[in-house]
Amino acid sequence: MPAQTFTVNGEKVTVDAPDDLPLLWVLRDLLGIRGPKYGCGIDVCKACTSHLDGEAFNPCAVPVAEVAGREVTTIEGLADGDTLHPVQEAWLEQDVAQCGYCQAGQIMAAVALLKRTKNPTDAEIDAIANVCRCGTYFRIREAIKVAAARVG
Numbered sequence: 001m002p003a004q005t006f007t008v009n010g011e012k013v014t015v016d017a018p019d020d021l022p023l024l025w026v027l028r029d030l031l032g033i034r035g036p037k038y039g040c041g042i043d044v045c046k047a048c049t050s051h052l053d054g055e056a057f058n059p060c061a062v063p064v065a066e067v068a069g070r071e072v073t074t075i076e077g078l079a080d081g082d083t084l085h086p087v088q089e090a091w092l093e094q095d096v097a098q099c100g101y102c103q104a105g106q107i108m109a110a111v112a113l114l115k116r117t118k119n120p121t122d123a124e125i126d127a128i129a130n131v132c133r134c135g136t137y138f139r140i141r142e143a144i145k146v147a148a149a150r151v152g
């Protein structure tokens with residue numbers, strides 16, 4: 001089995017895995033990093049949204065060989081020690097989560113959006129299109145606006 005080496009949450013890791021194994025399986029099953037959730041496995045729901053070299057991506061749709069030498073960040077790598085990321089703080093203040101299943105992906109998508117767009121419009125926020133079966137979209141919008149005012 002080939003050795004796959006990449007960086008995740010600031011740490012260099014090497015795992016034995018077939019080149020075409022989706023990264024989500026590597027993260028969750030081989031590395032025990034379970035913040036990125038398995039929803040659809042086909043690049044639709046975005047429950048697994050994480051960052052690849054600082055941009056949002058869905059690791060269920062990327063073979064592990066494609067991230068060789070690159071930097072993967074999951075929700076576990078977002079806080080700075082005990083200090084939450086401003087988007088995480090805003091999420092708590094706005095009490096966004098219901099069941100919570102989609103929320104790691106929502107937060108990672110929001111962080112990536114705010115990197116690209118300082119003060120996103122409602123349409124730009126809705127365009128991230130991460131699915132939430134609990135319907136927390138209104139509070140997601142509010143939390144992103146609160147975070148935007150702080151990080152902008």
Ligand code: FES
Pocket residue numbers: 037038039040041042043044045046047048049058059060061
């Ligand atoms: S699990 Fe649905 S997009 Fe990755």
Ligand code: FES
Pocket residue numbers: 097098099100101102103131132133134135136
């Ligand atoms: S909070 Fe339940 S699916 Fe989004």
